[in-house]
Amino acid sequence: MPLPDLEAWAIFAKIAETGSFARAAAELGLSDATVSKALKRLEARLGERLIHRTSRRFSLTETGRVLAVRAAQILAEGEAVEAEAQAKGTLPRGKIRLAAPMSFGLRHIAPALPEFFAAYPEISIDLQLDDRIVDLVTGGIDIALRIAELPDSSLIARKLCPVRRFVVGAPAYFARHGTPQSPRDLKDHACLTYSYLATGTTWRFTDHTGNDESITVKGPLCATNADALSAALEAGLGIALQPDFLIWEALETKRLVVALEDWSAPPLALNLVTPGGGPRPPRISALIDFLSRRFTAGSAAWTRVLG
Incomplete structure (x- = not known):
């Protein structure tokens, strides 16, 4: 049995994440033709379409929506393995998608980021602020801060401090x-x-x-x-x-x-949540450690004042 076409799966994951062949190609540093050929190669291998596409727009097929989640996991695993291999002797680098509630993000996350960037200049952050709960896997979110009493789930959660x-x-x-x-x-x-x-x-x-x-x-x-x-x-x-x-x-x-x-x-709590499974890239560990130090009980400004 031939080996899986991991490159094509990773490219498909990026297409599904960005919603665009051109944006996927730009983020991956590939040509539009290479991205298109990889998708065609994958669809031929599977024997069915993953994306409905016209000259103006495209949408995932039902099979595409299901497999996009698995493809995102494949891409994340590959990135994590490479990042771990490259971590020795180098600063953490790469993009992190961080989600947080709007008010908390504006008042407490955004003001903290200059300190983080000073320590980790090779890391960039896509900060997504929304009071609605987003799905980490389908949304491609690396880390989320949530203010709630969390139900049991497959996500990995760390309670940082109480919220009264x-x-x-x-x-x-x-x-x-x-x-x-x-x-x-x-x-x-x-x-x-x-x-x-x-x-x-x-x-x-x-x-x-x-x-x-x-x-x-x-x-x-x-x-x-x-x-x-x-x-x-x-x-x-x-x-x-x-x-x-x-x-x-x-x-x-x-x-x-x-x-x-x-x-x-x-009572509620400020929780740091990440998708479950797989090795954690150094850039993710760096931000988790930073946020944990910044917002544990006794470190966060409001907990020091209100007790």
């Missing part, structure tokens, strides 16, 4: 409308909500004795990004359930204050 959430509002808001003393009081308040909250518009709390309360809230603003609530919060238009990494500076300067101090929202 507080009900907060501007002092002027509480002066006008009063301060809620228990979660049930929230039904009488204007609540600014986050669209991707796992429980929707239901906020859940536990007190120090273990009593649980849930309340469905409503208000004038709902947003797909928690940072988008900040201006309305500080203007006194309502109150919100916000993560500590987003509000710690506003709490320090008294622009916001905490309500329901005797009640806690279910």
